[in-house]
Amino acid sequence: DTAVSQTPKYLVTQMGNDKSIKCEQNLGHDTMYWYKQDSKKFLKIMFSYNNKELIINETVPNRFSPKSPDKAHLNLHINSLELGDSAVYFCASSQVRAGVAYNEQFFGPGTRLTVL
Amino acid sequence: AQSVAQPEDQVNVAEGNPLTVKCTYSVSGNPYLFWYVQYPNRGLQFLLKYITGDNLVKGSYGFEAEFNKSQTSFHLKKPSALVSDSALYFCAVRDQYSSASKIIFGSGTRLSIRP
Numbered sequence: 001d002t003a004v005s006q007t008p009k010y011l012v013t014q015m016g017n018d019k020s021i022k023c024e025q026n027l028g029h030d031t032m033y034w035y036k037q038d039s040k041k042f043l044k045i046m047f048s049y050n051n052k053e054l055i056i057n058e059t060v061p062n063r064f065s066p067k068s069p070d071k072a073h074l075n076l077h078i079n080s081l082e083l084g085d086s087a088v089y090f091c092a093s094s095q096v097r098a099g100v101a102y103n104e105q106f107f108g109p110g111t112r113l114t115v116l
Numbered sequence: 117a118q119s120v121a122q123p124e125d126q127v128n129v130a131e132g133n134p135l136t137v138k139c140t141y142s143v144s145g146n147p148y149l150f151w152y153v154q155y156p157n158r159g160l161q162f163l164l165k166y167i168t169g170d171n172l173v174k175g176s177y178g179f180e181a182e183f184n185k186s187q188t189s190f191h192l193k194k195p196s197a198l199v200s201d202s203a204l205y206f207c208a209v210r211d212q213y214s215s216a217s218k219i220i221f222g223s224g225t226r227l228s229i230r231p
Contacts, residue, residue: 004159041204043160043221056218090159104150105219107159 003027004108006091012114013081020077021111023091031055032074033105034066035090043090049074050096078113086115118143118211122222129197129229137192137225139181139207149190150208150219151181160206166190177201197229 004025013019025032033056034046048056049068063079074091091108119142129135141147148167152160164175171183181192190207204226210219 041154041224043206043224045218048218092160104162104165105160106162107152109159110157 004091004093004106006089006108006111008111009109010112010114012116014116015081015083017081018077018079019081019113020075021089021091021113023074023076023108025072025091025093025106025108027093027095027106029093029095029106030071031094031096032068032071033092033094034074034076035092035107037088037090037110039087047074047076081113081115083115086113088112118147118209118220120207120209120220120222122205122207122225124225125223126226126228129227131199131229131231132196135194135197135201135227135229137205137207137227139190139192139222140188141190141207141209142188143209143211145212147188147190148210148212148219149181149183150210151175151179151190151192152206152208152221153177154204154206154224156203163192163205199229199231202227202229 007022031050033048037043046060047066052068065077068074088110090110092105094105095103121140150165151163154160163179164173166173166183174180179194183190204224206224207222208219
């Protein structure tokens with residue numbers, strides 16, 4: 001009955017590889033997010049989708065490409081991985097009512113990406 | 117533009133004592149304010165939020181926060197700390213005029229409760 005799930009939990013890979021992280025939520029929310037948490041625990045939003053439409057796209061390298069096949073899923077594909085991509089990536093979801101984000105976000109457990 | 121600041125990287129409190137974790141914000145319009153907690157190797161969990169109404173907001177695990185518009189603050193408080201409260205705490209803010217779903221997180225405050 002996990003609310004927001006991510007796979008894999010850990011991802012260790014070599015520089016230059018391409019990898020994907022998957023996220024699913026069973027809360028019926030209409031908005032999903034990807035965040036990056038660096039080694040100093042600073043949390044920064046990367047992308048947000050509302051009803052499969054990209055609504056937030058922060059200054060993220062275009063090697064990162066999100067894809068939302070439906071409201072319940074938001075995947076993150078990363079091309080040509082670099083050392084600096086090592087971080088914990090969190091997926092989250094929330095319900096945005098009438099375009100206003102009153103509601104809290106629910107976070108997944110995170111995916112720890114290590115690029116060697 | 118919206119921003120949020122947590123001036124303390126770490127707060128140390130003895131078990132049983134009251135605790136305060138500070139947060140100040142800057143927004144153009146009315147703020148929507150949130151507190152989240154992160155336990156080791158876990159995702160963030162929602163604690164409480166202020167949207168409108170009473171300035172004192174009560175949340176999970178006995179935590180509460182006071183919205184102070186004149187001081188642009190939203191400090192997290194608990195009357196009696198538990199060792200299990202030790203975790204990383206994030207304050208977050210959204211401006212009523214900003215993009216619908218974008219909120220900004222503070223840099224986090226590590227709360228350490230000693231027995």
